[in-house]
Amino acid sequence: MAKVKVKVNSKGAQALLTSQAVQANLNARAARIRDAAGPGFKVRERPQRVKRYGVQVRTDSDTGRKAQADTNALLRALDAGR
Numbered sequence: 560m561a562k563v564k565v566k567v568n569s570k571g572a573q574a575l576l577t578s579q580a581v582q583a584n585l586n587a588r589a590a591r592i593r594d595a596a597g598p599g600f601k602v603r604e605r606p607q608r609v610k611r612y613g614v615q616v617r618t619d620s621d622t623g624r625k626a627q628a629d630t631n632a633l634l635r636a637l638d639a640g641r
Contacts, residue, residue, distance in 0.1 A: 576611035588640035589614045595639035596632045599623025 575581065589602045599622035605613030616633060618624045626632040 573610055577608075582606075582612045585612060585614045589616050592616045592633070592636045592640040595636035596623075597626055597636075599626055600633070 586602070586604065593600045593602050593616050596616065599618060599620045600616055601619035601623075603615040603617050605615065616636075618627055623632070
């Protein structure tokens, strides 16, 4: 079996991970997770990340914190982001 060497183009990978298409995809997934989790959750965009774009779904109120503590709402809503 032949050995295959792969050399990653770091600048190209970084450009892909910070592209508008990736940002839109991640924002849409996070919004679906937030909606599935119910009230009391928000989406936090993390554009300040240098090598990649990030987004989080977080609790936003006591309602969200209670839902997360009692029913693990965010974990149950993860499938909505697929």
